[in-house]
Amino acid sequence: MLSTNFAGIELKNPTVLASGILGANAELLIRIANAGAGAVTMKSIGPSERNGHNNPTVIAWEHGLLNAVGLPSAGCKKMEEEWKLLEKSPVSIIASIYGANVPEFEEVARAVAEKKPAMIEANISCPNSEKHGQLFGTSAEASAEVISAVKKEIGKIPLIAKLTPQALNIGEIAKACEEAGADAICAINTVQGMLINIEAHKPILHFKKGGISGSAIKPVAVKCIWDIYEAVKIPILGMGGVSSGRDAIELMQAGATAIGIGSGVYYHGPKVFKKVCNEIREWMQKNNYKNVKELVGIAHD
Amino acid sequence: MLSTNFAGIELKNPTVLASGILGANAELLIRIANAGAGAVTMKSIGPSERNGHNNPTVIAWEHGLLNAVGLPSAGCKKMEEEWKLLEKSPVSIIASIYGANVPEFEEVARAVAEKKPAMIEANISCPNSEKHGQLFGTSAEASAEVISAVKKEIGKIPLIAKLTPQALNIGEIAKACEEAGADAICAINTVQGMLINIEAHKPILHFKKGGISGSAIKPVAVKCIWDIYEAVKIPILGMGGVSSGRDAIELMQAGATAIGIGSGVYYHGPKVFKKVCNEIREWMQKNNYKNVKELVGIAHD
Amino acid sequence: MTDLPRMACIKKIMQETPSIKTFYLDMQMNAKPGQFAMAWLPGIDEKPFTLTAVGKEIAITVQEKGKFTKALFALHEGNSIGIRGPYGNGFDYKGVKKACIVAGGCGAAPVLLLAQELKKKKIKLKIILGARTGKECLFKKQLAKTGDLYITTDDGSEGEKGFTTTALENFLQKEKFDCVFACGPEQMLSKVFALCEKFKVECQLNLERFMKCSFGICGQCAINGFLVCKDGPVFSGEQLRKMPEFGNFARLKSTKKVSLQEYAQWRQ
Amino acid sequence: MTDLPRMACIKKIMQETPSIKTFYLDMQMNAKPGQFAMAWLPGIDEKPFTLTAVGKEIAITVQEKGKFTKALFALHEGNSIGIRGPYGNGFDYKGVKKACIVAGGCGAAPVLLLAQELKKKKIKLKIILGARTGKECLFKKQLAKTGDLYITTDDGSEGEKGFTTTALENFLQKEKFDCVFACGPEQMLSKVFALCEKFKVECQLNLERFMKCSFGICGQCAINGFLVCKDGPVFSGEQLRKMPEFGNFARLKSTKKVSLQEYAQWRQ
């Protein structure tokens, strides 16, 4: 009932751990896999060791999370042990990668592709560093350039382009990525925001600005997925504010084939994957759907 | 303690009714003024009669509102009666205007300027119509063109440029507006979003996409106001998710001189203005501030 | 605090009169008499309708008029529509011992639950029910069970020939009511109000305006400084006195203020 | 559900040892012994600290080490710092009738409240407190009130010369404890664990890792499949057995996994 196929990869259910959530460590990824995720995404991997920002890096406000972790990474060449442990993962591994420019993306893609993850996700949309990502994700040309360069490096491994909702026309960006060789689109990364502690009169995040995730951005995610679905034929890994089966179904009806969950782990712990799957199943039973694939895009006329 | 000056206009307190909330009718504007707002903004006025979209046009979800009213307007020439009644307003009137192109903006600006509102706000940022607004607000050149054209028509009346958070670099847009003659910046208009009713498998808003307002977008507002404050010298009318004194103070510390309230009226009714003012006053007393002006921008180093 | 339509299954459709149907919906909702809900037909529109049944399931009673109601009439049992609500203030019958209800045409819908509630509270009740013609008398049987029912029709095919307001004037000359509750075409309501003022009787009138948000945000439903969706739809005499637009003006979808005649024409 | 720092005023600063101060903060918080809070110095950083007082006001007890703690030590009474929490699981002393606490250096901080709580519950308690030198023995007086206190110092300037773990081994040879609670440098904890395994005694060790979110989202604080911020900071013997990284590896801010030595060096 819940099993599906995402860009050629079989998933026992459509839920996927979003990148950046507990994903720097192979054993945590496996823990989430065992908790019920259909696939798990690694924390974005960069070309070399990077610390990210000082704390506070992640806070939870009334309607979601706000983070500026700043793309910490051990660097793509210093992760042998993680890769070895990941061989034992009961579900598919999606490796997320970033770079400050096309050569860096190529370098990381090459190193990561050697480890044969099920899929590679190019994070061209992170808002939390001066140099990385968002630049690409808001320009169709720049996005296409990264995607086609990465695609060349990784051969047959399916490539996901992860997009930012800050793009003026996310459908156009998705289309450019599809034409450049992306096998799937992931949307959305976080929405830019800031919160201030008024007693301290200082932004709470050390990096000042950060990315909003969680329930607050669900309508943004639905809208972006809708636009992408209208623009491309490749499947969509939809995410943004999912912490219930109803949320997941909403993103699927907008056009998502698989559903990423990040901040939902904050609200419900790793059991959020089972919870969401159970709720999807119950809803499908009540509403006479046989296969989760039937839900994809049905809100479009 | 709460009295302030916004672009030359004296306000008894910094709260302002946001455009589009109850503002198509003079008597409702006066009702809000009597309820405690420091100034009130009229619903955006267009060049000719326009129906807007079918219902649902406004819905309330868990973390805010979502609307696609679609800029209904009687048209700038069919509002004699409202203008006459507004002469009796106990607070300053801000007239919001829109157009599909520069000549339309000029036409509306001319008609509205004759009525001598305290300020005119050019809505170059509405996401809810195919042709209006957002186009301008995401391009620095287009924004500047509208602003300088409107400024020419309205002479000494202070001009506010209302911006969209969808702009890639809202600071740049604000700067362009300042250079084009804007006397103040209003930020933010709503964030694009969509919600789907999964049982109906249809977007809930008739126009499908709409603008998110209310608490969900407060961090987006804070971030945009921060960026604008760093980019321009003219004052900012900050809005987005304010329904408490703490929210208002947060936007002020980010750089807003005055504070717009829209969706807050949904959560607390017209008494939200008194509530926010009382809460600002109490906080200032507790934290030893004498004048609300002291709060503006203090979160910047 | 959310206001989102939830889909409700149509359990039963009752043909009340040749032009009026009641739709029973599988949704639980508690509401006071006179409160309303927004009914959504995805892809078409969303409109306000008085609740004519509340509790374990709800009902709306609808007259076929324009595009929306035609589409609604095309639905069958088993189909679903979206519902959000309840909205508005509802009638207030605190302290009322003897009441008169005046209902014109589809205006019988909002007063049905009121009449039933007054009956339950053993409040003496006179009901004047008016319609174009006998067959269009809505909720005749149900209302007859709640008090003295007087029927007037434009064509005299049932009850007395003439207007509800003529009947009301006769009653007011003879009897004293604690309150007159009324719903119907605004011209009728306008006359009811004038009569109540003349006879110095309290009144509560259920008004209608084109609505968008229905929760007091958009201003579309304004009558002067009042919001029909939030302050109303039921207004007291005291409020009506501050409403020069009542009986005279209404706002089109564009928010343009026009005469009631032009407003009615626009809706055709 | 929110996790935002709130500013708390420093009410009192106590110099506990030459390198350790306790900061009493004007904030109400209920927490279990062993739980911690994140302390924020705006513009500088945010770090985890065990709560050494809870209830109407809270306290953290801090050793001056790097950039953050230096900045904290520069503050005065009347200054404010940001606090969020409490976080983590805390110690579990259900069913414990006789316990041994081992605290090394600043590790006395997390066990202070535990010792006081055990005393209140009339649980028999032996405490081994270790430090480099006598002057650095943290919470000596407070701990002495809660049970039998044995002090060990590296230089023999107070109590016995030597390590806490030598003392522990002696006790374990002679006595049976329901649980050994310990906090201190990981090398020490590693030895404590080995001793408890050898003598088949239950243990609960309070671990430390570099933290970011502190609420189980970022994965920074992982030890194998465990999160120190959420599953810990207190871990049972059963959990420690599944933690090959314990005593051996930790993650730098970049998330890179390195030996404990390299980790300690990085922090210098």
Ligand SMILES: Cc1cc2nc3c(=O)[nH]c(=O)nc-3n(C[C@H](O)[C@H](O)[C@H](O)COP(=O)(O)OP(=O)(O)OC[C@H]3O[C@@H](n4cnc5c(N)ncnc54)[C@H](O)[C@@H]3O)c2cc1C
């Ligand atoms: C609070 C409230 C409660 C309501 N309750 C009910 C109810 O219980 N049952 C019900 O049938 N309707 C009710 N209505 C009216 C309903 O919302 C619709 O306006 C009506 O059904 C017409 O919808 P339509 O789209 O089919 O027709 P439209 O296309 O809007 O109008 C077509 C025809 O209807 C006439 N018309 C409709 N409404 C009005 C009006 N308000 N004033 C003057 N002329 C009008 C027009 O003159 C025209 O003949 C209520 C309205 C409000 C504001």
Ligand SMILES: Cc1cc2nc3c(=O)[nH]c(=O)nc-3n(C[C@H](O)[C@H](O)[C@H](O)COP(=O)(O)OP(=O)(O)OC[C@H]3O[C@@H](n4cnc5c(N)ncnc54)[C@H](O)[C@@H]3O)c2cc1C
């Ligand atoms: C759950 C938890 C509770 C804590 N409670 C307390 C507490 O109550 N009191 C307290 O003083 N600290 C506590 N810490 C440690 C604290 O968070 C800081 O790491 C410490 O204060 C050093 O901060 P710094 O930035 O000043 O120094 P840094 O710049 O981080 O480090 C400077 C020096 O500290 C040494 N050092 C610090 N921490 C460690 C460590 N974990 N492992 C190895 N070497 C280390 C380094 O070797 C170096 O000498 C706790 C940590 C955790 C995870």
Ligand SMILES: Cc1cc2nc3c(=O)[nH]c(=O)nc-3n(C[C@H](O)[C@H](O)[C@H](O)COP(=O)(O)O)c2cc1C
């Ligand atoms: C703490 C945190 C760290 C994140 N790190 C990354 C990252 O490294 N790479 C990435 O592509 N997205 C990252 N994201 C974005 C998420 O993968 C996801 O796109 C976003 O949070 C929206 O989903 P959600 O609402 O379910 O959290 C991060 C999000 C959070 C909350």
Ligand SMILES: Cc1cc2nc3c(=O)[nH]c(=O)nc-3n(C[C@H](O)[C@H](O)[C@H](O)COP(=O)(O)O)c2cc1C
């Ligand atoms: C129902 C509704 C209608 C709106 N109409 C307008 C409008 O006509 N012109 C405009 O500039 N902004 C309009 N806005 C945007 C608000 O003025 C404001 O920028 C936005 O709602 C953010 O503030 P808030 O979170 O306090 O609501 C509208 C918002 C809502 C909710």
Ligand code: FES
């Ligand atoms: S319908 Fe929107 S205020 Fe009444």
Ligand code: FES
């Ligand atoms: S510090 Fe983030 S998971 Fe523990």
